[in-house]
Amino acid sequence: MSNDIGPVGRHEPPVMWQPHEGTRHAYRPDYYAEGAEVAALCGEPLEVRRGLGEVEWLWTSCPECVAGAWRLVHGTEHPSGGEQA
Ligand SMILES: [Zn+2]
Numbered sequence: 001m002s003n004d005i006g007p008v009g010r011h012e013p014p015v016m017w018q019p020h021e022g023t024r025h026a027y028r029p030d031y032y033a034e035g036a037e038v039a040a041l042c043g044e045p046l047e048v049r050r051g052l053g054e055v056e057w058l059w060t061s062c063p064e065c066v067a068g069a070w071r072l073v074h075g076t077e078h079p080s081g082g083e084q085a
Pocket of ligand 1: 024025043044063064065
């Protein structure tokens with residue numbers, strides 16, 4: 001298996017998505033607190049925020065975070081290999 005990041009608690013969503021500088025990144029919710037600094041699955045540092053606007057959720061997802069989130073959820077490589085269509 002390629003899920004090398006570790007198991008995810010059953011009571012938490014496997015990943016959270018965070019808009020950051022025009023792109024949506026994913027991170028593990030271990031540090032889910034307003035204002036917390038976290039590293040996205042691609043390594044990008046970002047700040048956890050809540051109360052996000054609708055527009056931000058329409059931003060493009062970071063391909064590396066898409067692939068990383070897929071691995072956390074499914075335990076397999078993303079079918080596209082992380083590339084966006
Ligand atoms: Zn990312």
